[in-house]
């Protein structure tokens with residue numbers, strides 16, 4: 001801009017005087033040696049440019065400040081571009097408050113998984129899908145790890161997790177699906193996260209490459225996909241208008257194997273020892289409404305991240321109607337929840 005100004009104000013740079021009629025455009029004006037100097041269009045253009053750049057800068061600064069609004073915009077844009085199928089391009093619908101509504105019930109499987117670990121003081125540990133980080137800290141202390149790294153793709157979850165970092169514990173943004181680490185870990189731990197990943201045979205094989213000799217793999221995943229919540233959600237995702245809005249039916253991307261298949265996979269991958277079990281966690285909820293609240297923190301995040309707020313509301317309304325048609329209206333309500341616990345040593 002300084003350069004433009006200096007050109008416009010060069011002494012002796014004058015333009016031909018116009019003699020009546022319509023004013024010629026600035027392109028038509030030719031520099032002459034004589035005559036009264038005409039105002040150059042450059043300062044005007046520069047000031048327009050300045051106003052434009054300032055406006056643009058302000059727009060982006062505003063966008064960054066209003067992170068949520070900005071993300072919504074990004075979501076709409078990626079949706080418009082047809083990118084909703086890609087995990088990292090979907091809206092971050094993980095909500096720590098919603099997820100922690102059933103904190104006590106959700107943390108029991110974590111403790112059960114942690115208790116499967118063999119003592120390995122000073123280990124290097126990774127927690128894949130660490131969420132809010134609270135349980136990662138417990139894991140770090142339980143193992144007496146020298147280093148524990150929590151990985152999650154949700155910025156909302158990581159924001160909360162950062163509060164637990166320090167003393168060998170750190171949290172980073174990353175996609176489990178692409179996880180690998182050249183230094184390797186003594187313990188690869190994942191509680192209630194791998195069910196969101198695809199192609200488990202390839203994923204487990206990939207995880208093993210980041211496991212040191214003698215290292216332990218510990219994974220817990222919900223296995224409730226034959227319960228009414230999941231069956232109805234999947235059925236709805238195949239019906240219109242949801243099928244068109246979602247682009248991909250629920251369940252297609254998830255690739256859970258059977259309990260026996262996980263055991264066979266671990267054997268095939270060369271793990272020396274293994275412990276694979278299916279456990280039913282019985283939850284006593286106030287009423288069946290609790291089931292909706294429960295799945296809002298997990299299963300329904302799949303739909304929330306792919307639908308507009310209004311479409312998501314409509315989806316939940318229909319989901320509730322169908323679910324309540326099959327769940328008994330009992331108080332308290334017993335919610336049986338199956339989970340698989342996997343432990344294996346390299």
Ligand SMILES: C[S@@+](CC[C@H](N)C(=O)[O-])C[C@H]1O[C@@H](n2cnc3c(N)ncnc32)[C@H](O)[C@@H]1O
Pocket residue numbers: 087094110128129130131132135151152153154157174175176177190191192193196197298
């Ligand atoms: C149900 S929460 C479990 C959180 C934590 N492990 C716990 O036990 O409380 C699942 C977490 O996995 C994360 N997640 C899901 N898919 C992921 C992926 N592909 N890469 C990284 N994190 C993922 C989510 O962001 C979420 O925080």
